[in-house]
Amino acid sequence: MPIIWASEWIGAAFREKLQSRLEGPSQEDFDIIMGASLTLLALMIGFTFSMAVSRYDLRKSYEEQEANAIGTEYLRAGLLPAAEAGKVKTLLRSYIDLRIVFYEMRDLNQVDQISARTARLEAEMWSVVAAPAAAQATPTAALILSGMNDVINSQGYTQAAWWNRIPIAAWVLLAGLSIFCNVLIGYGCHGRSLSLFLILPIALSLSFFLIADIDSPHRGVIRVVPQNLVSLAASLHAE
Numbered sequence: 001m002p003i004i005w006a007s008e009w010i011g012a013a014f015r016e017k018l019q020s021r022l023e024g025p026s027q028e029d030f031d032i033i034m035g036a037s038l039t040l041l042a043l044m045i046g047f048t049f050s051m052a053v054s055r056y057d058l059r060k061s062y063e064e065q066e067a068n069a070i071g072t073e074y075l076r077a078g079l080l081p082a083a084e085a086g087k088v089k090t091l092l093r094s095y096i097d098l099r100i101v102f103y104e105m106r107d108l109n110q111v112d113q114i115s116a117r118t119a120r121l122e123a124e125m126w127s128v129v130a131a132p133a134a135a136q137a138t139p140t141a142a143l144i145l146s147g148m149n150d151v152i153n154s155q156g157y158t159q160a161a162w163w164n165r166i167p168i169a170a171w172v173l174l175a176g177l178s179i180f181c182n183v184l185i186g187y188g189c190h191g192r193s194l195s196l197f198l199i200l201p202i203a204l205s206l207s208f209f210l211i212a213d214i215d216s217p218h219r220g221v222i223r224v225v226p227q228n229l230v231s232l233a234a235s236l237h238a239e
Helices: 001-020 023-078 082-104 108-133 141-164 168-188 194-215 228-239
Strands: none
Touching: 001 108, 023 082, 023 141, 023 168, 023 194, 023 228, 082 141, 082 228, 141 228, 168 194
Protein backbone atom coordinates (compact mmCIF):
# COMPACT_ATOMS: atom_id res chain seq x y z
CA MET A 1 0.00 0.00 0.00
CA PRO A 2 2.78 2.58 0.71
CA ILE A 3 3.95 2.41 -2.91
CA ILE A 4 0.43 2.89 -4.26
CA TRP A 5 -0.22 5.71 -1.82
CA ALA A 6 3.10 7.38 -2.69
CA SER A 7 2.22 7.25 -6.40
CA GLU A 8 -0.73 9.58 -5.77
CA TRP A 9 1.58 12.09 -4.12
CA ILE A 10 4.00 11.76 -7.02
CA GLY A 11 1.19 12.61 -9.43
CA ALA A 12 0.20 15.65 -7.35
CA ALA A 13 3.82 16.80 -7.07
CA PHE A 14 4.28 16.38 -10.81
CA ARG A 15 1.25 18.59 -11.46
CA GLU A 16 2.57 21.29 -9.13
CA LYS A 17 6.02 21.15 -10.69
CA LEU A 18 4.58 21.71 -14.14
CA GLN A 19 2.20 24.31 -12.68
CA SER A 20 -0.50 23.01 -15.00
CA ARG A 21 -4.24 23.17 -14.57
CA LEU A 22 -6.71 20.97 -16.38
CA GLU A 23 -9.47 23.09 -17.81
CA GLY A 24 -12.05 22.76 -20.54
CA PRO A 25 -11.28 20.14 -23.20
CA SER A 26 -8.08 19.07 -21.39
CA GLN A 27 -10.10 18.21 -18.28
CA GLU A 28 -12.61 16.26 -20.34
CA ASP A 29 -9.85 14.30 -22.10
CA PHE A 30 -8.16 13.60 -18.76
CA ASP A 31 -11.42 12.36 -17.26
CA ILE A 32 -11.86 9.95 -20.18
CA ILE A 33 -8.32 8.61 -19.80
CA MET A 34 -8.61 8.21 -16.03
CA GLY A 35 -12.04 6.56 -16.30
CA ALA A 36 -10.78 4.10 -18.91
CA SER A 37 -7.69 3.30 -16.81
CA LEU A 38 -9.71 2.70 -13.66
CA THR A 39 -12.16 0.52 -15.60
CA LEU A 40 -9.27 -1.54 -16.97
CA LEU A 41 -7.85 -1.88 -13.45
CA ALA A 42 -11.21 -3.05 -12.11
CA LEU A 43 -11.51 -5.62 -14.90
CA MET A 44 -7.99 -6.92 -14.23
CA ILE A 45 -8.75 -7.27 -10.53
CA GLY A 46 -12.01 -9.07 -11.32
CA PHE A 47 -10.33 -11.50 -13.73
CA THR A 48 -7.49 -12.20 -11.30
CA PHE A 49 -9.94 -12.79 -8.45
CA SER A 50 -11.87 -15.19 -10.68
CA MET A 51 -8.63 -17.09 -11.43
CA ALA A 52 -7.86 -17.40 -7.72
CA VAL A 53 -11.37 -18.58 -6.83
CA SER A 54 -11.42 -21.17 -9.63
CA ARG A 55 -8.12 -22.61 -8.41
CA TYR A 56 -9.43 -22.69 -4.85
CA ASP A 57 -12.57 -24.56 -5.96
CA LEU A 58 -10.39 -27.00 -7.90
CA ARG A 59 -8.31 -27.76 -4.81
CA LYS A 60 -11.49 -28.39 -2.81
CA SER A 61 -12.82 -30.71 -5.52
CA TYR A 62 -9.61 -32.75 -5.59
CA GLU A 63 -9.66 -33.09 -1.80
CA GLU A 64 -13.09 -34.68 -2.08
CA GLN A 65 -11.90 -36.96 -4.89
CA GLU A 66 -8.93 -38.08 -2.80
CA ALA A 67 -11.19 -39.03 0.09
CA ASN A 68 -13.53 -40.97 -2.22
CA ALA A 69 -10.64 -42.83 -3.88
CA ILE A 70 -9.04 -43.81 -0.56
CA GLY A 71 -12.36 -44.91 0.93
CA THR A 72 -13.21 -47.01 -2.12
CA GLU A 73 -9.82 -48.70 -2.17
CA TYR A 74 -10.06 -49.41 1.56
CA LEU A 75 -13.27 -51.35 0.93
CA ARG A 76 -11.83 -53.17 -2.06
CA ALA A 77 -8.79 -54.21 -0.02
CA GLY A 78 -11.12 -56.52 1.90
CA LEU A 79 -11.26 -58.73 -1.21
CA LEU A 80 -7.57 -59.59 -0.85
CA PRO A 81 -6.27 -62.49 1.24
CA ALA A 82 -6.26 -61.71 4.95
CA ALA A 83 -2.54 -60.94 5.22
CA GLU A 84 -2.45 -58.60 2.21
CA ALA A 85 -5.78 -57.03 3.16
CA GLY A 86 -4.55 -56.13 6.64
CA LYS A 87 -1.33 -54.66 5.29
CA VAL A 88 -3.09 -52.56 2.62
CA LYS A 89 -5.59 -51.21 5.15
CA THR A 90 -2.80 -50.31 7.57
CA LEU A 91 -0.93 -48.51 4.81
CA LEU A 92 -4.07 -46.66 3.70
CA ARG A 93 -4.70 -45.45 7.25
CA SER A 94 -1.13 -44.14 7.43
CA TYR A 95 -1.52 -42.65 3.97
CA ILE A 96 -4.68 -40.69 4.78
CA ASP A 97 -3.03 -39.29 7.92
CA LEU A 98 -0.13 -38.12 5.78
CA ARG A 99 -2.50 -36.48 3.28
CA ILE A 100 -4.21 -34.59 6.10
CA VAL A 101 -0.81 -33.34 7.26
CA PHE A 102 -0.14 -32.14 3.70
CA TYR A 103 -3.35 -30.10 3.63
CA GLU A 104 -2.76 -28.60 7.07
CA MET A 105 0.95 -27.93 6.58
CA ARG A 106 1.97 -24.26 6.83
CA ASP A 107 5.75 -24.68 6.89
CA LEU A 108 6.84 -24.67 3.25
CA ASN A 109 10.22 -26.11 4.23
CA GLN A 110 8.53 -29.39 5.22
CA VAL A 111 6.35 -29.75 2.13
CA ASP A 112 9.11 -31.53 0.18
CA GLN A 113 9.60 -33.97 3.06
CA ILE A 114 5.88 -34.74 3.14
CA SER A 115 5.88 -35.26 -0.64
CA ALA A 116 8.83 -37.66 -0.40
CA ARG A 117 7.15 -39.68 2.36
CA THR A 118 3.95 -39.77 0.30
CA ALA A 119 5.81 -41.09 -2.75
CA ARG A 120 7.45 -43.85 -0.70
CA LEU A 121 4.14 -44.86 0.86
CA GLU A 122 2.44 -44.94 -2.55
CA ALA A 123 5.19 -47.18 -3.91
CA GLU A 124 4.79 -49.54 -0.96
CA MET A 125 0.99 -49.70 -1.34
CA TRP A 126 1.31 -50.39 -5.06
CA SER A 127 3.80 -53.20 -4.51
CA VAL A 128 1.48 -54.89 -2.01
CA VAL A 129 -1.54 -54.91 -4.36
CA ALA A 130 0.55 -55.65 -7.45
CA ALA A 131 2.05 -58.85 -6.07
CA PRO A 132 -1.23 -60.87 -5.95
CA ALA A 133 -2.21 -59.52 -9.38
CA ALA A 134 1.11 -60.62 -10.85
CA ALA A 135 0.79 -64.06 -9.29
CA GLN A 136 -2.76 -64.58 -10.54
CA ALA A 137 -4.51 -62.16 -12.88
CA THR A 138 -8.15 -62.11 -11.87
CA PRO A 139 -10.95 -59.53 -12.23
CA THR A 140 -10.78 -58.94 -8.49
CA ALA A 141 -7.05 -58.21 -8.63
CA ALA A 142 -7.60 -55.86 -11.58
CA LEU A 143 -10.31 -54.03 -9.63
CA ILE A 144 -8.02 -53.54 -6.63
CA LEU A 145 -5.18 -52.36 -8.86
CA SER A 146 -7.52 -49.89 -10.53
CA GLY A 147 -8.59 -48.53 -7.14
CA MET A 148 -5.00 -48.06 -6.02
CA ASN A 149 -4.24 -46.34 -9.31
CA ASP A 150 -7.09 -43.90 -8.58
CA VAL A 151 -5.64 -43.20 -5.13
CA ILE A 152 -2.22 -42.37 -6.56
CA ASN A 153 -3.62 -40.37 -9.48
CA SER A 154 -5.85 -38.28 -7.21
CA GLN A 155 -2.81 -37.27 -5.17
CA GLY A 156 -1.04 -36.23 -8.38
CA TYR A 157 -4.01 -34.13 -9.49
CA THR A 158 -4.08 -32.44 -6.09
CA GLN A 159 -0.37 -31.64 -6.24
CA ALA A 160 -0.75 -30.17 -9.73
CA ALA A 161 -3.65 -28.01 -8.56
CA TRP A 162 -1.58 -26.69 -5.62
CA TRP A 163 1.26 -25.79 -7.97
CA ASN A 164 -1.10 -23.96 -10.32
CA ARG A 165 -0.89 -20.35 -9.12
CA ILE A 166 -1.65 -16.94 -10.60
CA PRO A 167 1.25 -16.06 -12.97
CA ILE A 168 3.83 -13.53 -11.81
CA ALA A 169 3.19 -11.55 -14.99
CA ALA A 170 -0.42 -10.99 -13.91
CA TRP A 171 0.73 -9.61 -10.54
CA VAL A 172 3.26 -7.32 -12.24
CA LEU A 173 0.58 -6.02 -14.61
CA LEU A 174 -1.80 -5.39 -11.70
CA ALA A 175 0.85 -3.54 -9.72
CA GLY A 176 1.93 -1.41 -12.66
CA LEU A 177 -1.63 -0.52 -13.61
CA SER A 178 -2.45 0.35 -9.99
CA ILE A 179 0.51 2.71 -9.74
CA PHE A 180 -0.35 4.33 -13.07
CA CYS A 181 -3.97 4.90 -12.05
CA ASN A 182 -2.97 6.43 -8.73
CA VAL A 183 -0.50 8.75 -10.43
CA LEU A 184 -3.35 9.94 -12.65
CA ILE A 185 -5.59 10.46 -9.63
CA GLY A 186 -2.90 12.47 -7.85
CA TYR A 187 -2.32 14.54 -10.96
CA GLY A 188 -6.01 15.28 -11.38
CA CYS A 189 -6.75 16.15 -7.75
CA HIS A 190 -7.01 19.80 -6.77
CA GLY A 191 -5.77 19.27 -3.21
CA ARG A 192 -3.72 16.96 -1.02
CA SER A 193 -6.28 15.56 1.36
CA LEU A 194 -4.61 12.72 3.28
CA SER A 195 -7.87 10.90 3.93
CA LEU A 196 -8.97 11.02 0.29
CA PHE A 197 -5.56 9.89 -0.93
CA LEU A 198 -5.82 6.78 1.26
CA ILE A 199 -9.19 5.53 -0.02
CA LEU A 200 -8.09 3.90 -3.28
CA PRO A 201 -4.76 2.51 -1.98
CA ILE A 202 -6.56 0.84 0.93
CA ALA A 203 -9.23 -0.62 -1.39
CA LEU A 204 -6.58 -1.93 -3.80
CA SER A 205 -4.45 -3.36 -0.98
CA LEU A 206 -7.42 -5.24 0.48
CA SER A 207 -8.30 -6.61 -2.96
CA PHE A 208 -4.74 -7.78 -3.60
CA PHE A 209 -4.53 -9.32 -0.12
CA LEU A 210 -7.75 -11.28 -0.68
CA ILE A 211 -6.61 -12.55 -4.08
CA ALA A 212 -3.17 -13.54 -2.78
CA ASP A 213 -4.69 -15.21 0.28
CA ILE A 214 -7.07 -17.35 -1.78
CA ASP A 215 -4.27 -18.22 -4.20
CA SER A 216 -1.92 -19.41 -1.42
CA PRO A 217 -2.61 -23.11 -0.66
CA HIS A 218 -0.35 -23.51 2.38
CA ARG A 219 -0.46 -20.02 3.83
CA GLY A 220 -3.11 -17.43 4.48
CA VAL A 221 -6.48 -17.29 6.15
CA ILE A 222 -8.64 -18.85 3.43
CA ARG A 223 -7.39 -22.39 2.89
CA VAL A 224 -8.81 -25.75 1.86
CA VAL A 225 -9.88 -27.65 4.97
CA PRO A 226 -9.53 -31.45 4.46
CA GLN A 227 -12.89 -32.14 6.08
CA ASN A 228 -13.62 -35.15 3.84
CA LEU A 229 -10.24 -36.73 4.57
CA VAL A 230 -10.57 -36.03 8.30
CA SER A 231 -14.03 -37.60 8.41
CA LEU A 232 -12.83 -40.66 6.48
CA ALA A 233 -9.72 -41.01 8.66
CA ALA A 234 -11.89 -40.98 11.79
CA SER A 235 -14.07 -43.79 10.42
CA LEU A 236 -11.09 -45.88 9.27
CA HIS A 237 -9.25 -45.58 12.58
CA ALA A 238 -12.46 -46.37 14.46
CA GLU A 239 -12.72 -49.60 12.47
